[in-house]
Amino acid sequence: MRILVCISNVPDTTTKITFTPDNKNLNTAGVQFVINPYDEYALTRAIELKEAQGGTVTVINVGEADSDANIRKALAIGADEAIRVDAKPADALFVARQIAHYAQEGNYDLILMGKESVDYNGFQVHGMVAELLSLPAIVPAIKLDVNGTAATLEREIEGGKEIITVNLPLVASCQQPMAEPRIPNMRGIMTARTKPLKVVPPVNAESGTVYESYSLPEKKSGVKLIDPANAGELIRLLRNEAKVI
Amino acid sequence: MAVLVLIECAEGQVKKSALEVASYGAQVAQALSTIAVAVAIGDINPDALGTLGQQGIQKVYYSNQPEVKNFVPTAYAKVIAQAAETSGATVIILANSNIGTAVGARLAIRLNGSLATNVVSLPEISGNTFTVRRGVFSGKAFADVNLTAERKIIAIKKNTFEVLEQEGTAEIEPISLAFSEADLAGAPQETIRTTGKVLLTEAEVVVSGGRGMRGPENWHLIENLADALGAATACSKPVADVGWRPHHEHVGQTGTTISPNLYIAAGISGAIQHLAGVNSSKVIVVINKDPEAPFFKAADYGIIGDVADVLPKLTEAAKALNQ
Incomplete structure (x- = not known):
């Protein structure tokens, strides 16, 4: 089984987000970048499937050289090889076209990624890759098992879940409880250094959107404290003052 | 056009x-x-x-x-x-x-x-x-x-x-x-529904609990208030991670992002990842016994007190409102 896992290089979830003075770019000073947490669920499940059934796990990232540290981390966790498409990820459409191109070349049985990235929150790349390759996409998947040439997945829906059995190849976007992320061990870190990380050029692709500027949400004006002995007063305020109940 | x-x-x-x-x-x-x-x-x-x-x-x-x-x-x-x-x-x-x-x-x-x-x-x-x-x-x-x-x-x-x-x-x-x-391709063979609950992503009011609830056995305090307000229930990431509540109830940066009219957080300290998932709620209420909990800075209303003491009082007041 050949599995492709798409990973995105994103600010750590504890990051306090700020922008450059012209509000056109993220202020990356002091920001630590990590593998997108949702992509890590996909990566871990891919490695579990490989360990149980054999096969290879390839990770792909669309990014510049600053992604390499996290690509090596994915190799240390257990991926076999990596592809980095050497380009700034302009938008979801641009990234999806890169991934679709190299996915087609690699003839994968499963293409996995997170349901969204925690930076741009698009929920787009999986659906676009699937459409470009004429594949089914299970979005968002919370469980994935492979039996021969078919996979059985659980998809989260509002107020429940669906059970879906579908033939490979397919695209799935992952969220918890898909798999428990792993911390790379020393042996993994050592072997990751010698695993192949292929840097490839981007294919010609247009983006569909232009990011003009960024802004931060308005700050709250301050908390109104209510005496716990008279907690019921809160309910009155929510009805008469805030008018939300 | x-x-x-x-x-x-x-x-x-x-x-x-x-x-x-x-x-x-x-x-x-x-x-x-x-x-x-x-x-x-x-x-x-x-x-x-x-x-x-x-x-x-x-x-x-x-x-x-x-x-x-x-x-x-x-x-x-x-x-x-x-x-x-x-x-x-x-x-x-x-x-x-x-x-x-x-x-x-x-x-x-x-x-x-x-x-x-x-x-x-x-x-x-x-x-x-x-x-x-x-x-x-x-x-x-x-x-x-x-x-x-x-x-x-x-x-x-x-x-x-x-x-x-x-x-x-x-x-x-x-x-x-x-x-x-x-x-x-990809059509479901089976759909499993959790019936009778208000959908988290569609809910106008959400009542959510964190580690300050001290254990899953206390969740009736959250559920009772949610029932009285016609609200959906949710939880913080640590609560889903330890298995007190199912993952689909986890709101925050790596869970579900919600924007209800009213979000009531009980026993949640307000880590930046949690705030990210709920900060577009129109009104935020925080109940925490720790006056230093960072969540109070993002809240509209706050009660510094024990959830076991405060939540039943709120439930009672909400029920009285409905009568």
Whole structure:
């Protein structure tokens, strides 16, 4: 089984987000970048499937050289090889076209990624890759098992879940409880250094959107404290003052 | 030219988020001096669709063919693309839901359009630019994005836009399509529903618990208040990670992002990842015995006290309100 896992290089979830003075770019000073947490669920499940059934796990990232540290981390966790498409990820459409191109070349049985990235929150790349390759996409998947040439997945829906059995190849976007992320061990870190990380050029692709500027949400004006002995007063305020109940 | 909106239904009924989508679409249509039409797919009751005229929709195309009773992204995309073709739609509006985003991505490729998800503003249209504001960095920031392709596809954040109420009845027209095997790949064999609960992503009020609840055995305190307020229940990440509550209740940066009218957080300290998932709630109430809990800085109302003491008092007051 050949599995492709798409990973995105994103600010750590504890990051306090700020922008450059012209509000056109993220202020990356002091920001630590990590593998997108949702992509890590996909990566871990891919490695579990490989360990149980054999096969290879390839990770792909669309990014510049600053992604390499996290690509090596994915190799240390257990991926076999990596592809980095050497380009700034302009938008979801641009990234999806890169991934679709190299996915087609690699003839994968499963293409996995997170349901969204925690930076741009698009929920787009999986659906676009699937459409470009004429594949089914299970979005968002919370469980994935492979039996021969078919996979059985659980998809989260509002107020429940669906059970879906579908033939490979397919695209799935992952969220918890898909798999428990792993911390790379020393042996993994050592072997990751010698695993192949292929840097490839981007294919010609247009983006569909232009990011003009960024802004931060308005700050709250301050908390109104209510005496716990008279907690019921809160309910009155929510009805008469805030008018939300 | 027209604006096309996707109407999501649940058990035959139009979802509240779909009324928001219809209303948003009608406003965009007005800005573009054109009409708003809708497409409804799946387990729908066609008779319930005419009232979308009240949200400014002139015509509703629908498909309730058995193949699309459940959500299948490819088949849905086919129906929507057909409705876009028939109506000459240049703008398509969806809900920022699992359904809306999944079909939006396919439509962006199929119709060669620009897609913006998680949108929180009406578009600013001038000359060649069509700019919307969308939430990025998991609720920590916004980005203004110009949609450059001729066709624009917009998925709007739930509970962010008003529902219009006006006079009017929409015309109804069925769409019937042939679906190939490939169109239907990925259709579910079985659907398992957790019944009787308010849907977290559609809820106007959410009551949420964190580690300060001290254990799953105390969750009735959360549930009782939620019942009294007609609210959905949620939890913080540590609570889902230790298994006190199921993962689908986890709200925060790596869980579900919500924007209810009222979010009540009990025993949640307010880590930056949690705030990211809930900070677009209109009113936030924090109950915590630690006066230094960072969540108080993001709250509108706060009670410094023990959840075991405060929550029953709130439940009692909420019940009294309903009588």
